[in-house]
Amino acid sequence: MKIILMFFWTLGLFVGTLITTTNVQAQEPSLQLCFAAAADYSPVYPTQTFPSTAKEVIAVFRLAKGESYKILTGTWIAVDVGDAAPPNYQIAKGDLQLQGRDRGKLSYSQDNPLPLGKYRLDVRADGKPWKSAEFTVAPADKASDIKEPRGLLPLTKGKIWTYQFMQEAGEGAKINLQGIVPDADGKARAKVTMTVAETDNAGTHIELRRNDVLVFDEWWQLGEKGLVATKRKKEGKVFMLDPPQVSLPWPLKAPRTWDYEAKDKSFKQTYQIWGPVPIKEPKGVAPGFVVLVREHSQLPAITAERNFLPGVGMVREVIIQALNGKMVSHQEMTLTGFRQQNIK
Numbered sequence: 594m595k596i597i598l599m600f601f602w603t604l605g606l607f608v609g610t611l612i613t614t615t616n617v618q619a620q621e622p623s624l625q626l627c628f629a630a631a632a633d634y635s636p637v638y639p640t641q642t643f644p645s646t647a648k649e650v651i652a653v654f655r656l657a658k659g660e661s662y663k664i665l666t667g668t669w670i671a672v673d674v675g676d677a678a679p680p681n682y683q684i685a686k687g688d689l690q691l692q693g694r695d696r697g698k699l700s701y702s703q704d705n706p707l708p709l710g711k712y713r714l715d716v717r718a719d720g721k722p723w724k725s726a727e728f729t730v731a732p733a734d735k736a737s738d739i740k741e742p743r744g745l746l747p748l749t750k751g752k753i754w755t756y757q758f759m760q761e762a763g764e765g766a767k768i769n770l771q772g773i774v775p776d777a778d779g780k781a782r783a784k785v786t787m788t789v790a791e792t793d794n795a796g797t798h799i800e801l802r803r804n805d806v807l808v809f810d811e812w813w814q815l816g817e818k819g820l821v822a823t824k825r826k827k828e829g830k831v832f833m834l835d836p837p838q839v840s841l842p843w844p845l846k847a848p849r850t851w852d853y854e855a856k857d858k859s860f861k862q863t864y865q866i867w868g869p870v871p872i873k874e875p876k877g878v879a880p881g882f883v884v885l886v887r888e889h890s891q892l893p894a895i896t897a898e899r900n901f902l903p904g905v906g907m908v909r910e911v912i913i914q915a916l917n918g919k920m921v922s923h924q925e926m927t928l929t930g931f932r933q934q935n936i937k
Contacts, residue, residue, distance in 0.1 A: 620695075622657040624716060624724040626650060628867050629885050630698040632894040633915035633923075638883045641726075644733035644870055645709060646847060649702035652714055652726060656695040662718040665689045667699040672727075674710030696918055734880035736869035737903040742815045742843045746906035748797045751934040752789040754906060756926040758782065758803065763920040772806060785926055788934075795824045819843035840884070841901060842866065847882060860890040872900045874908045875930055881908070893921050905931070 626643075627636030630653045643650060654665070669685040671678045678684070685701050699716070707730045716723045739745065761780045762768045773781045783804045790798040796812040810826035820841035825832040835856040842851065847866045854861040865885045872881030881902040888895040893914045900909040908928040914921045 620655050620658055622655060622660060622724065624652055624654045624714070624726050626652050626714070626726050626728050628883060629865060631885075631898065631911070631913040631915075632887075632896040632918075633913050633920040634696040634698060634918050635913060635920070637885050637896070637898045638867065638870065638900075640870075641728045643707065643728060643730050644868070645706055645730060646733050647707055647730060647867070648705065648848060649700060650707070650712075650714075650728065652699045652716075654697060654699065654716070654724070660695070660718075661693075662691055662723075664719055665691060665697075665699070665723070666717040666720070667701075668715045668717075669701045670713045670715065671708070672711040672713050674708040674712075674730075677708035677710070694918065734869040734871060736845065736880045736882070739845065739903050742817065742819055745815060745820055745841055745843070745845075745903055746901075747904070748789055748792075748813065748815060749933065750789055750791070752931065753934055754787045754931045755929050756785040756787075757929050758785045758924075758926050760922060760924040762922055763915075766921055768922075772804060796822075817843065819845075839864070840899075841882075845882065845903065860888065862889065863887045872902055872908060874902055874905060875928060892916065 625636045625639050626641055627639045629637040629651055631637050634653050634655065636651075636653050650669075652667070656662070666686065666688050668683060671682045671684050673680055674682075687699075689697065689699060691697070699714070709730050709732065712728050712730065714726045714728070716725065737744070759780055759782050760768055760770060768775055768779070768781050770781050773783055775781045786802045786805075788800045788802070790800050792798065793812075796814040799811045799813055800807060801809040801811070808827075811822055812824040814821050814823055814837065818837075818839050820843075821837040821839050823834055823837045825834065838853050839851065842849065842864075845866075845868075847868045850863065850865050852861065852863050863886070866882055868882035869880035870883060871878045872883075874881075879902055881900060884899045884901060886897040886899070893916045896913050898909075898911045899907050902908055906928075910926045912922075912924040
């Protein structure tokens with residue numbers, strides 16, 4: 594089966610062609626707390642500490658090779674939340690019918706933010722103890738004091754972000770990415786740069802290069818809705834975005850969810866944002882935001898997790914493509930540095 598992946602992300606790449614056959618992958622049993630589940634049920638921002646703004650906690654799980662159960666039962670317990678509830682208070686319990694699946698997610702959500710304190714998730718498989726995970730809810734980090742959308746990221750002419758790019762295929766699949774030969778481990782690697790070029794009526798022109806070859810153009814605007822994309826260009830073809838596509842909302846309030854649908858109904862996406870939370874960047878760790886995008890218009894299923902630092906920009910992007918919850922492709926870009934270049 595040949596899958597042509599032509600999914601354009603605000604900060605993404607055309608990822609090429611994957612030739613897929615089978616996907617039989619050994620795995621260890623796992624239970625990981627996180628903000629959300631990616632397309633292959635890998636964790637989005639795995640953590641054991643949730644900010645005080647959180648209203649939902651997700652746990653993704655994978656059974657070991659050979660494990661098989663009919664039902665997983667998740668019990669959410671408030672171990673110590675002060676006066677909000679008695680010690681070891683059961684706040685929720687629910688069953689998940691696996692129906693032959695070896696991976697998935699468990700979740701707990703409520704209308705108001707979770708009280709500060711200690712919690713635990715106990716999971717039973719067909720009535721017998723399987724795994725547990727402890728977590729805390731702590732005061733949210735304080736993000737940079739940004740008073741207007743222009744502070745979200747610098748769009749000055751000559752600004753260059755440099756990323757380390759990696760793509761790997763699922764078991765039984767091969768990567769065919771033009772101009773890149775996979776390593777001995779089967780992973781394709783490259784250097785990606787995003788450069789701020791001229792500004793015109795469509796917005797600020799962003800040039801994206803892979804190993805110094807121009808592969809993608811996009812036009813951004815910073816305004817009352819936040820960071821939006823208005824136009825894209827790939828292989829000489831221009832795509833106007835109607836309406837403009839919001840990739841980072843203003844004001845920066847989280848958690849929050851919004852949808853985007855092209856006027857011609859050609860594609861639809863759902864966005865979620867969390868934060869402020871600790872985000873890794875080249876100089877260390879700083880308070881930032883996690884944005885997850887889900888594509889609803891095609892197979893394989895696609896999710897993109899992006900980590901943003903206010904005043905810096907995107908520091909990490911992970912794009913997962915999956916069929917029936919199993920990874921077909923994992924593409925990642927990690928910021929290695931940024932600089933200002935003088936352009937006349």
